[in-house]
Amino acid sequence: MTKIIILALAAIIASSATASAANFQEATNFVEQTSDNAPKKKKAAKEVKRVVFNVHMHCASCVKKVQENIAFEKGVKDLKVSLDEHTVDILYDPAKTSEQTLKAAIEALGYHASVKAEK
Amino acid sequence: MKRTILSILAMVLCTNAYVFAQVYGNSGQIIDTTSIYGERQDSLDAAVFVSRQAGNYLSKGKEIRTEVISAAGLCKMACCNLAESFENSASVTVGYSDAVTGARQIRLLGLSGTYTQMLDENRPVMRGLSAPFGLSYVPGQWLESIQIAKGSSSVINGVESMTGQINLEHRKPTDEKPLFINGVIMSDTKMDLNIASSLQMGYKWSTVILGHVSGNILTHDMNKDGFIDEPKMLQFNLANRWLYQGDNGVQIRFGVRALRDSRLGGQSLTDENGKKVMYDKHTYDIRNTTGIDPWGSDILNQSINGYFKIGIPLTENNSQNIALVADYNFQDLGSYFGSTQYLASQHSGFANLLYQNEINESHKFTVGLSATLDRYIEDFNRTVFHEAKYENSTFSGITNLLNAGVFGEYTFHAGEKFSAIAGLRGDWYYKAGFRVSPRLTLKYAPIEEIVIRANGGRGLRRATPLVDNIGVFSTGKLFKGNFNEHLLEDAWTFGGNVTYYIPVGASSNTYLSFDYFRTQFAQQMIVDYEHFANVIDFYSLDSKRSYTNSYQLDFNIEPIERFTITATFRYTDAKVELADRGLVEKPMTSRYKGVLNLQYATRLNKWIFDFTASVNGPCRVYDFMKGMSGIKEKNGNFYSPVYPLLYAQITRRFKGWDVYVGVENITNFRQKDVICGSVKDNGIVNPRQPSFDASCVWGPLMGIKANAGFRFTLWKK
Incomplete structure (x- = not known):
C-alpha cells in the first residue's frame, strides 16, 4: 500500500513538473516574443x-x-x-x-x- | 481499484492546456479584519492582495500567527461544509463526535474545538447548543475565506478563545456576482445545493442572499455493524446580509439567518416482513429486549440569528471612531438517543461597544464594553441499564449565564520591524466573580525574510458539558458528577512562531515556518470515560494538571509557476491528570498529523489539479477498546493505528462555469469497529447494555467517496 502511494506521488510530481516545464518554456518564449528588441526566432511568435x-x-x-x-x-x-x-x-x-x-x-x-x- | 484510480490521476495530470492567469501580488487573499469598523476595506489602502489560487497559506502581515484558507482553498475539495474545509490543514484536525449523529468536531493545538473561538466576521458564533453541529451549518461555498489564528488573540471579542480563533468571512454584499450556484453530489447520495446572490442598490446599499439545501437519499452500513454510517439528513439554511455605506463614513451591517436540520441515525434492523426499521423516539423502550426496536438518534436543530453593526467615524480621516456590534441567536436542540432525551433551547445575546483612536502611525488603542447573556432552558431524561438495574437521571430548568466587562487594547508599531499588542479585559461572571484576562502579542521582523511572533494570555469560557461532548449520549453508560454544571474553564496559552521567507521558487511565498504553543489549564471540565467501568464521570480539574504542547512545521513553495507544494507536520503532546489514574496521555488525541498538498493549474486556470495526502498519527484510546480492529498495545496503553488519507480533485473552468470531480479517502481506510460493546447479538453490538459506546471514534467512518459538482457564476455587467 505504502509503495503504491509513494509511486502515485512520484508520478504526480514528475508529470506535473514535466508539464510545467513545457509551459514554462512557452512562457519564456512569450517574454522573448514580446520584447521589442528580441529577434523573432520562431514561427509561432508571429501569431x-x-x-x-x-x-x-x-x-x-x-x-x-x-x-x-x-x-x-x-x-x-x-x-x-x-x-x-x-x-x-x-x-x-x-x-x-x-x-x-x-x-x-x-x-x-x-x-x-x-x-x-x-x- | 485503488491502483486504477491512482493511475488515472497521474495520467490526467500529464495532460495540460497552455493558458495561464495570474494576478500580481502576494499569494492568496488577505482580508484585513479591523473588527471595530467593518471587517473589510475594499480599497487600495487595505491589505488586500490577490493571487492566482493559493489555497492555504500563512499571512505575513498579521501580528498573530494566522493561517488563511482562501476562496481557492475552499474549492480544493467538495468542501460541502466548514468541517470539510479543514482537510488541507494540519493545524486543525477534524473528526466525528460519534458514529451515529454525523456531528463533526475540530481540534486546534490538540484540544477540542470548544476551546477555539469561532467568529463570523468578528462576531462570536457556534456557542453552547450551536457548537456540536455548528461546523455542518456553515456551507463552504458561502465563505470567501477562513482565518485560523493560533494562540491568545485579541481581547476585543472576549476571551473564550483558548487555543485560537477561527474567523469566517462570508461572501460580501459588494461582490459583483448577482448569481452564484453550486451543486455537488457524492457517491453516497449526499447532495448539496448552494445559491448566493449579491445585489447592489446604488452605491450605498448592498445585500447578499445565501441559500443552502443538503441531504442524502440513501444511507449505508458499509461495515455491516448494524448501524448506518451516516444519518439520514436534511438541512435548510437561509441568510440575508445587508451593508450600508454612507457618504459621511457611517457603515451599517445587519443580517438574519434561519436554519433547520434534521437527522436520524443509529441501528437499521429488518423486521419480520423484510422491511428496514429505524429508531422511533416515541416507541423506543430500553426494557424491550426481545422485539425489533432499534436504538438510534433523532435530532432536530432549529435556529434563528440576527445581528446589527454600526461604525461611526468621529473624525474626518476616521482616525477615531465608535462601533456597536449586537447579536442575538436562538437555538433549539431537540435530541433523542435511545432512552435519552435532551431537549434544550438557548437564547444568546452579545453586545460590544468600542471606541478606537489611531493617535498616529505608531500608536493606536481600542477601549470598550461588552456583555454576553446565555439563557438555557433544558429538559434531560436518561435511562440506562447499569449494574443489573435500570438507572434514571433527570434534570430540567432554566439557567442564565451572564458576563459583562470592560477591555482595552493598545497597539504599537515601530515601522515594519516591530509591533506589539497589549490587551486587558476585566469581566464579571455571574456566580463566578470578577476575572482579569491579560494578553500580549509581539511581532518582530529583523530582516524582511524573517518574522518572529510570540503571544500569550488567559482564556475563560463556560462549559456546557453535555453538548460540548455530544458523543456521550451515544453510549449506554451512566453519567456521574457535575454534568449539568456550567463550570468556568480557565486556561493560559503561550507560544510563538518563526517564519523564514526563502527567496527561491516562482513566487515570493516560499517559506518555512515553525511554531510552538502550550495551553495549560487552571480549571477544566474533565469528561472521564476511564474512572469507573461503564460510567462517564464529569468532574472539575481543580488542582490537577492538564496541558497540551503543540509543535508545527510548515513549508510552502511554488517551484515553478502554477505548481504549489505545501507540506505541514504537527506534533501534539497532550496530558491530563485523571482521578485515581494520575497524569496520562489525553485520550482520543492524535499525536501527529502530516499533510502534503500539491496543486497544479494550467495557464488561465482552465484546469486545476489538486492532490492532498495526509498521515494521521496514533492516539491513545480507552482501555475498554482493546481487542478492537486496529488497536495495538504499547507500554500498557492502547493506541489506534497510523493511517493515510488521500484526496484528489480535478476542476475544469469555463467562462462563468466550473465543473469538478473528486475522490475522497482514496485508500478507502475506515475505522472498522466503531461501535464498542461486550455483548453482541448475531455479531451486532447490543445497544441496551452498559458497555455500548458509539463515541469512540479515532478514524474516518466513511470509505472511498467520489463527488461531482459545478459552480456557476453570473458576473455583474
Missing part, C-alpha cells in the same frame, strides 16, 4: 501579440472580475492583472481577437480601459 490596458480597478473584487472574465475571451493566451499598477496585460492571438475587441470586453465589465503607451 502572438501583447497589449497592456490601463484599467481603473480599485479592489481585489475588480481584479477577480477582470481575471475571471477576460481569461475566457476568445484568443486570449495569457493574462496578468495588477491592482497596484491598474493594468491588464494580455497576450492574444490576433487571428482570433483584436485590441478593440479586448478593450470592449473590459469595458463591458464596467471599467474604463485605455491602451497603455509603451515606454
Whole structure:
C-alpha cells in the first residue's frame, strides 16, 4: 500500500513538473516574443501579440472580475492583472481577437480601459 | 481499484492546456479584519492582495500567527461544509463526535474545538447548543475565506478563545456576482445545493442572499455493524446580509439567518416482513429486549440569528471612531438517543461597544464594553441499564449565564520591524466573580525574510458539558458528577512562531515556518470515560494538571509557476491528570498529523489539479477498546493505528462555469469497529447494555467517496 502511494506521488510530481516545464518554456518564449528588441526566432511568435490596458480597478473584487472574465475571451493566451499598477496585460492571438475587441470586453465589465503607451 | 484510480490521476495530470492567469501580488487573499469598523476595506489602502489560487497559506502581515484558507482553498475539495474545509490543514484536525449523529468536531493545538473561538466576521458564533453541529451549518461555498489564528488573540471579542480563533468571512454584499450556484453530489447520495446572490442598490446599499439545501437519499452500513454510517439528513439554511455605506463614513451591517436540520441515525434492523426499521423516539423502550426496536438518534436543530453593526467615524480621516456590534441567536436542540432525551433551547445575546483612536502611525488603542447573556432552558431524561438495574437521571430548568466587562487594547508599531499588542479585559461572571484576562502579542521582523511572533494570555469560557461532548449520549453508560454544571474553564496559552521567507521558487511565498504553543489549564471540565467501568464521570480539574504542547512545521513553495507544494507536520503532546489514574496521555488525541498538498493549474486556470495526502498519527484510546480492529498495545496503553488519507480533485473552468470531480479517502481506510460493546447479538453490538459506546471514534467512518459538482457564476455587467 505504502509503495503504491509513494509511486502515485512520484508520478504526480514528475508529470506535473514535466508539464510545467513545457509551459514554462512557452512562457519564456512569450517574454522573448514580446520584447521589442528580441529577434523573432520562431514561427509561432508571429501569431502572438501583447497589449497592456490601463484599467481603473480599485479592489481585489475588480481584479477577480477582470481575471475571471477576460481569461475566457476568445484568443486570449495569457493574462496578468495588477491592482497596484491598474493594468491588464494580455497576450492574444490576433487571428482570433483584436485590441478593440479586448478593450470592449473590459469595458463591458464596467471599467474604463485605455491602451497603455509603451515606454 | 485503488491502483486504477491512482493511475488515472497521474495520467490526467500529464495532460495540460497552455493558458495561464495570474494576478500580481502576494499569494492568496488577505482580508484585513479591523473588527471595530467593518471587517473589510475594499480599497487600495487595505491589505488586500490577490493571487492566482493559493489555497492555504500563512499571512505575513498579521501580528498573530494566522493561517488563511482562501476562496481557492475552499474549492480544493467538495468542501460541502466548514468541517470539510479543514482537510488541507494540519493545524486543525477534524473528526466525528460519534458514529451515529454525523456531528463533526475540530481540534486546534490538540484540544477540542470548544476551546477555539469561532467568529463570523468578528462576531462570536457556534456557542453552547450551536457548537456540536455548528461546523455542518456553515456551507463552504458561502465563505470567501477562513482565518485560523493560533494562540491568545485579541481581547476585543472576549476571551473564550483558548487555543485560537477561527474567523469566517462570508461572501460580501459588494461582490459583483448577482448569481452564484453550486451543486455537488457524492457517491453516497449526499447532495448539496448552494445559491448566493449579491445585489447592489446604488452605491450605498448592498445585500447578499445565501441559500443552502443538503441531504442524502440513501444511507449505508458499509461495515455491516448494524448501524448506518451516516444519518439520514436534511438541512435548510437561509441568510440575508445587508451593508450600508454612507457618504459621511457611517457603515451599517445587519443580517438574519434561519436554519433547520434534521437527522436520524443509529441501528437499521429488518423486521419480520423484510422491511428496514429505524429508531422511533416515541416507541423506543430500553426494557424491550426481545422485539425489533432499534436504538438510534433523532435530532432536530432549529435556529434563528440576527445581528446589527454600526461604525461611526468621529473624525474626518476616521482616525477615531465608535462601533456597536449586537447579536442575538436562538437555538433549539431537540435530541433523542435511545432512552435519552435532551431537549434544550438557548437564547444568546452579545453586545460590544468600542471606541478606537489611531493617535498616529505608531500608536493606536481600542477601549470598550461588552456583555454576553446565555439563557438555557433544558429538559434531560436518561435511562440506562447499569449494574443489573435500570438507572434514571433527570434534570430540567432554566439557567442564565451572564458576563459583562470592560477591555482595552493598545497597539504599537515601530515601522515594519516591530509591533506589539497589549490587551486587558476585566469581566464579571455571574456566580463566578470578577476575572482579569491579560494578553500580549509581539511581532518582530529583523530582516524582511524573517518574522518572529510570540503571544500569550488567559482564556475563560463556560462549559456546557453535555453538548460540548455530544458523543456521550451515544453510549449506554451512566453519567456521574457535575454534568449539568456550567463550570468556568480557565486556561493560559503561550507560544510563538518563526517564519523564514526563502527567496527561491516562482513566487515570493516560499517559506518555512515553525511554531510552538502550550495551553495549560487552571480549571477544566474533565469528561472521564476511564474512572469507573461503564460510567462517564464529569468532574472539575481543580488542582490537577492538564496541558497540551503543540509543535508545527510548515513549508510552502511554488517551484515553478502554477505548481504549489505545501507540506505541514504537527506534533501534539497532550496530558491530563485523571482521578485515581494520575497524569496520562489525553485520550482520543492524535499525536501527529502530516499533510502534503500539491496543486497544479494550467495557464488561465482552465484546469486545476489538486492532490492532498495526509498521515494521521496514533492516539491513545480507552482501555475498554482493546481487542478492537486496529488497536495495538504499547507500554500498557492502547493506541489506534497510523493511517493515510488521500484526496484528489480535478476542476475544469469555463467562462462563468466550473465543473469538478473528486475522490475522497482514496485508500478507502475506515475505522472498522466503531461501535464498542461486550455483548453482541448475531455479531451486532447490543445497544441496551452498559458497555455500548458509539463515541469512540479515532478514524474516518466513511470509505472511498467520489463527488461531482459545478459552480456557476453570473458576473455583474
